[in-house]
Amino acid sequence: MSILKKALTTAAMASALLAGAAQAEDMRIAIVAKALGIGFFEAANKGAQEAAEELGDVEIIYTGPTDTTAEGQVEVINSLIAQRVDAIAVSANDTDALVPTLKKAMQRGITVISWDSGVAPEGRQMHLNPSSAPLIGNMIIKLAADNMPEGGQVAVLSATTTSTNQNVWIEEMNKVAGDYPDVEVVGTVYGDDLADKSYRETQGLLKTYPDLKAIIAPTSVGIVAAAQAVTDAGKIGEVNVTGLGLPSEMAGHVKSGASKSFAIWNPIDLGYSATMIAYHLAKGDASAEPGATIPMGRMGEVALDDNTEAAMADPFVYDASNVEEFADVF
Amino acid sequence: MSLLKSREAILALAILGLLALIASRFPGFVAPANLAAVFTDSSPLILLALGQMVVILTKCIDLSVAANLALCGMVAALMNGAGIPLPLILIGVIALGAALGAFNGMLVWTLGIPSIVVTLGTMTIYRGVIFLLTGGAWINAHQMSPAFKAFPRTVIAGLPVMAWIAVVIIAAVALLMMRTPLGRAFYAVGGNPHAAVYTGISVGRTQFAAFVMAGALAGLTGYLWVARYAVAYVDIAGGFELDVVAACVIGGIAIAGGAGTVAGCVMGALFLGIIKNALPVVGISPFWQMAISGAAILIAIAFNAQSQRAPGRIILKRAEHRT
Numbered sequence: 001m002s003i004l005k006k007a008l009t010t011a012a013m014a015s016a017l018l019a020g021a022a023q024a025e026d027m028r029i030a031i032v033a034k035a036l037g038i039g040f041f042e043a044a045n046k047g048a049q050e051a052a053e054e055l056g057d058v059e060i061i062y063t064g065p066t067d068t069t070a071e072g073q074v075e076v077i078n079s080l081i082a083q084r085v086d087a088i089a090v091s092a093n094d095t096d097a098l099v100p101t102l103k104k105a106m107q108r109g110i111t112v113i114s115w116d117s118g119v120a121p122e123g124r125q126m127h128l129n130p131s132s133a134p135l136i137g138n139m140i141i142k143l144a145a146d147n148m149p150e151g152g153q154v155a156v157l158s159a160t161t162t163s164t165n166q167n168v169w170i171e172e173m174n175k176v177a178g179d180y181p182d183v184e185v186v187g188t189v190y191g192d193d194l195a196d197k198s199y200r201e202t203q204g205l206l207k208t209y210p211d212l213k214a215i216i217a218p219t220s221v222g223i224v225a226a227a228q229a230v231t232d233a234g235k236i237g238e239v240n241v242t243g244l245g246l247p248s249e250m251a252g253h254v255k256s257g258a259s260k261s262f263a264i265w266n267p268i269d270l271g272y273s274a275t276m277i278a279y280h281l282a283k284g285d286a287s288a289e290p291g292a293t294i295p296m297g298r299m300g301e302v303a304l305d306d307n308t309e310a311a312m313a314d315p316f317v318y319d320a321s322n323v324e325e326f327a328d329v330f
Numbered sequence: 331m332s333l334l335k336s337r338e339a340i341l342a343l344a345i346l347g348l349l350a351l352i353a354s355r356f357p358g359f360v361a362p363a364n365l366a367a368v369f370t371d372s373s374p375l376i377l378l379a380l381g382q383m384v385v386i387l388t389k390c391i392d393l394s395v396a397a398n399l400a401l402c403g404m405v406a407a408l409m410n411g412a413g414i415p416l417p418l419i420l421i422g423v424i425a426l427g428a429a430l431g432a433f434n435g436m437l438v439w440t441l442g443i444p445s446i447v448v449t450l451g452t453m454t455i456y457r458g459v460i461f462l463l464t465g466g467a468w469i470n471a472h473q474m475s476p477a478f479k480a481f482p483r484t485v486i487a488g489l490p491v492m493a494w495i496a497v498v499i500i501a502a503v504a505l506l507m508m509r510t511p512l513g514r515a516f517y518a519v520g521g522n523p524h525a526a527v528y529t530g531i532s533v534g535r536t537q538f539a540a541f542v543m544a545g546a547l548a549g550l551t552g553y554l555w556v557a558r559y560a561v562a563y564v565d566i567a568g569g570f571e572l573d574v575v576a577a578c579v580i581g582g583i584a585i586a587g588g589a590g591t592v593a594g595c596v597m598g599a600l601f602l603g604i605i606k607n608a609l610p611v612v613g614i615s616p617f618w619q620m621a622i623s624g625a626a627i628l629i630a631i632a633f634n635a636q637s638q639r640a641p642g643r644i645i646l647k648r649a650e651h652r653t
Contacts, residue, residue: 161616190616195559195566197606200371204610207358228471228560232483249561252472 033064044271051275070097099123125288130265132311137172151182152213198225217243227253247326266316372603381544389587390445396570397456402552431545435538520587
């Protein structure tokens with residue numbers, strides 16, 4: 001089976017190579033996914049194609065291994081080097097394993113960036129994060145505030161007490177809480193990323209704070225469990241569940257009204273931005289060094305930090321108007 | 331027997347004391363509607379604890395119950411997705427759970443592998459199978475039919491169906507344990523395996539039956555769990571097997587087998603269920619919650635060990651008087 005897939009991949013690459021040779025003027029940017037056939041990356045490819053159309057003289061080679069392994073990506077990248085592509089933008093299956101191969105690519109003059117899931121600094125020129133902790137922290141409280149014009153009480157349902165991501169986001173949220181004077185954050189409870197405990201903690205919140213207006217759950221297990229608990233308590237419309245979740249998991253709860261809106265990165269924008277950045281770096285009209293800014297079309301521009309990492313944008317907001325469309329994607 | 335009876339009385343008193351303590355901090359907790367909700371929420375734990383009790387009585391332990399629950403829950407959700415009617419799904423998951431339990435039982439019975447090793451292995455296997463079935467994908471609320479989700483929530487005479495199922499199963503297991511040869515065989519095999527053999531009871535077969543029973547209950551609970559929380563994924567009920575064993579131990583089921591009652595087991599599960607439901611509302615720091623749950627278990631076990639310790643028997647009364 002894998003032989004067949006490899007043969008197909010090779011065939012696809014060969015045809016891409018031929019197509020590339022036909023229009024030698026075009027810049028060829030390779031978008032390397034963690035694995036083919038994952039909705040998230042297919043959507044990123046859609047964004048990359050959009051960027052290519054906008055730029056005009058760019059051809060996208062969307063590729064990746066058939067399963068999420070670093071070895072598979074090394075093979076794919078080696079064949080891209082052989083094809084002499086102009087730029088490689090990779091979402092890595094392993095931080096370190098790809099470094100030697102990507103170094104080789106850079107030595108041959110290929111622009112290498114990582115996006116979504118990063119590579120160690122020595123293996124890429126820059127890394128594009130979908131978002132950053134301050135942006136996420138601000139977004140989750142903004143989502144709650146936007147849906148409660150009169151203000152009121154808000155509680156946070158987190159994962160475990162030791163989850164680094166959630167703790168950082170909540171800390172950032174509390175830093176900007178002063179910007180939302182009508183929102184009173186009454187407390188944080190921990191659902192341990194278990195559906196049953198998150199459900200029970202939500203029930204506890206509903207009992208402890210009868211006037212609660214919103215629950216912020218910056219975890220995909222928590223937000224689903226909280227939405228279900230609010231539904232079962234018959235409090236749809238009184239308590240709005242928001243936070244970070246995946247459209248495919250939240251579609252039902254947005255439809256029922258338990259969640260008015262939630263956020264997560266938009267893979268289309270991510271693929272678009274990665275392509276734009278790779279284009280400008282390969283073209284030489286931007287450089288990847290600490291403090292530099294790189295334009296990325298309709299997404300504005302990004303500034304690189306000391307680790308040559310950058311945050312693309314605010315998390316993308318999903319609500320009743322677009323959740324169905326993205327539910328099929330990821 | 332009077333000792334056993336008094337231990338259950340003490341556990342009942344402990345539960346009442348616990349409720350009083352919670353009520354002093356959050357009076358709403360002891361409202362009848364809330365207590366019914368707590369019982370409903372504890373139903374999965376009660377069902378699994380009853381299955382686990384039977385297994386522990388026969389000197390075995392089943393660590394795969396939570397994985398069994400997760401697998402059966404996922405299969406229920408997949409069957410629902412394929413449009414299979416609910417009664418068939420229920421029969422299907424109970425049969426699947428029983429089969430998974432039977433697999434444990436066969437290994438213990440025919441190969442004589444210690445049950446803790448067997449179920450430690452199958453626990454991982456069952457979780458792995460879920461991954462194979464779904465590729466790690468979730469099944470979410472909007473992918474389940476309304477009837478599938480509504481069944482455990484349907485309220486009959488003030489209690490949801492989920493709670494009624496627990497009530498019926500408690501009664502059925504109590505009847506089985508007290509009034510049937512199989513029920514008595516569970517005690518006999520755990521109490522004294524050699525004597526059990528001499529009375530014509532097959533130890534292996536009885537243990538096998540216990541695993542099948544625990545598996546079937548886990549299968550049923552799998553559906554209830556998935557329907558209640560309206561989500562199915564690989565890790566649901568992760569670590570739940572430890573809660574189940576803890577409920578049995580608190581309920582006074584002897585880990586060495588042969589002793590324990592349905593009433594004790596149910597109260598043990600309720601005790602844990604009340605703590606789990608009360609901690610979120612009494613406003614205790616989450617950092618303390620785990621420690622409190624653990625301490626409650628330890629205290630209960632220490633208490634059981636104390637009351638179970640056989641009092642020393644004086645065999646030379648006269649000699650003692652002289653000294």
